[in-house]
Amino acid sequence: MHLIETILFLLLAVVVSGWVARMTRIALPLVQIGLGAGVVLITGQSVDLKPDIFFLLFLPPLLFVDGWRIPNEALFRDRVVILELALGLVIFTVLGLGFLIHWMIPSMPLAVAFALAAILSPTDPIAVSAVAARAPIPKRLMHILEGESLLNDATGLTCMRIAVVAATTGAFSLTNAVGTFAWLAVSGIAVGVVVTLAIGLLKGWISRRWGEDVGGQILISLLIPFAAYLAAEAVHGSGILAAVAAGVTMSFTERSGMAQAATRIRRAVVWDTVQFVANGLIFVILGEQMPSIMARAAEVIQTTQHKEVWWLAVYVFAIVAALAALRFVWVWTSLKLTLYRKRGPNAPAKVGLRLVAVMSLAGVRGAITLAGILTLPFVLSDGTPMPARNLAIFLAAGVIIVSLVLATIALPRLLKNVELPPEPSHLEEEDRSRVAAATAALRAIEDRQHAMAEGKSDPDLYAETATRLMEVYRRRIESRSHSEGDDLVRTQRGDEIERQLRLAGLAAERDELVRLGRQRLVDEETARRLIREIDLQELRYV
Template identity: 55%
Template structure:
């Protein structure tokens, strides 16, 4: 019963955190609020709630990694693939070696393999935490795409390195040749399994829809189960479940491009996944706060095994680790930038200067979050000989403290670094949106005219007139998309004000329609079923115009 109460309390804390960040008079990142609420829960229930590590890993990581792979902008991912791969793989190895050696030097009682495991698990970054911090000073779109792409891949590379380091602790041996071969199998098989699961399930599901009709509830449930299926199958075949979940998500984004899913299904699925993302990320940070008092207490107890008996050395360890993480990231970003500029010069391309604030912002934006916490909690309790896992409590404390310090540091520095920062405007997205609107409107006009011609055949004069009027009203909506394009001599500011005025007036009209529907429903003049249907249509229209 106690477990159920704690889970319900965590869910309430996640809900409350979403409102507290809006109510509080001062700005705080959402993850910090959730950590504070988790600590409050631990105080009320007198102890933290411990989950089985493997169960914790299975429950939270697959859907989050799947969603990251699904939603990341693929165009930005491929455009900046060089920088992303350098950060996602090169920086991870650089961090594992540099931070691991520093940790072992600071804490000699911590075995080198354990130090490398700690360095590996604190190497992945968390874009959700970064976006929460940068809400008051939004990160430039292209910079955010690079951070998202890095996070998508370094989750996998960091966790794979973590698994190898933990295996070295458990077995006491490490072979670079064997590890390299194992890594190839783990990575390639994981990717193939993720792609195969998503493609196979989607193909089978479309066959079911064609044969027996679409069942939205079952389809949503299948979509939620895909990342777990990919993860479990990969782990069963001794491949990377992490990479399988990521590959499954990337594949789902391409399956969605086939357009074989109804619009209502997409709306429902998007709402469900938004809830899953908010809940799971929130629960992980609430769990961190809930376990924080116990983690700190156990870490202080383990200090007796080190050369430094004072608990204040924990603060030194945490600050030193965070400082070296930022320094390593700064060095790698600078070297990566210089290398890319050199390659551009060799290709004869025009060099573009990058502000030092962008380089520093990239370094500070390496915020650790849910993946780090989820991974470190999977450390085994015992090694095969029956002895406790070396420095397990200290490793968990240091990882949790790195999350906290990186969140606080980024929340203080990142908005200041990004404030007033001017980057080259990305006109490609605007041109692509205009092209999409105009092309889709032309296609829609042609389809409307063809449908009108098919419908008027054999109809009476009155019916033909009604169909023509209906077609004219529908066509007018698409003609606006073709006519509202900005001319070469038109004032951009005037166009912007016109769009704002249109949206403002349209919003006022939608609000009035909703209020009238509510009034008619309260008076019993309209059934609640009809009202819900019409109000949903208005909500979708409002959402579309905001986009």
């Protein structure tokens, strides 16, 4: 019963956090962390955060849906930048920050410092998007940050695993480290792809033979990330990369269009809910851990060469500054060599400092960092306590809070007028696609009309209905066939005007149906069905 009550409290905190964030205009992750801490201070009880269970419950679905929904074109277009950030930056951060932490705190062994640096290297895209909600991040920049975060979790956790082995055994082999990393990456990605393809083929075969059950299809999509994660962990691969690969593969398999429209609509709603709840619970649980971690500040400082508690704040701010500086250097170099590479013999590559500063501050740390650092073993291989374990946990928690607050204050200001290389316009491509789809619809309607009218006593009825529908598609083709220059701008304005008018009309329809239902002038089931039709139409324009 205690567990059920705790879960209900956490879910209530997630709901309340959205209201508080909108009323106070404070970043949602900070509100959720504060509510989590408040729940602990009021009830005196908190969730026992077990990292293995935390990773299994939260990471697979969140990484899966991110990999599923991120545009593959954007992912592959900026793959070089993403890989440089997800692989190179992580290793650069581990080396630079590890030596800095060991230099600042000599009592922390170098291997433990590297482990702390490794788990601090992954960024949290959930926190970044929430922090930047008041000043939206440009799409291309957000896609780069999302792609980076999908991969750098695995890189950081792998580096941490290697550092922990070195700390507990006192031995380190570069060859073994590279081999371990390669196996984790290759096997994890392969398992994610294979599991998703196998489930997709089996699901498609069953649906073709015996039909499609919407609820079952949705449940299968929810189970795929867990299947990929567990299968990868079973072969000692990266479950995180398996979940990401499963999501990206899912986006390719969905292009077959085999799923029913009802399945796609309801599945999207379910996944939106799962994503909202999981994101919120992560930060609420993170907030629940903060009071106990901060309460040990006086005890933790005794493990350093200083006795004043305020030195812990110095360490935290120094680590945050070092993370930003290392990221700034790496991002500047990466963008200069990729997005802003020279286009001509005398054209210098220009990298805006504002853009580099945005990407540096966007390196916000989140709950994965805290869950990862909690996996530090309590003892070494000889049975002695792990040196500076509590200090590492305290510093990780402090960096999470400071990076979130700093991003909340600075990112919205820096994001104003930030410049990126322009993304290619897809307007002409969209027009061509609409024309092609409408042309196909015309052919299908005409063929279907002839087939249905054959042998019927009233063929004119079929012809009139088909003509009315075909006229809608012909107007769509005419409005899109010659949209160039000023005509394209006019078409876009016309689309916006049409969107606003359609929304106004649909809102009026719904209000009238609600009125009729309240006055019992229409059957309740009929009103509900008609309102759902209007809602589905409205989704096309919002």
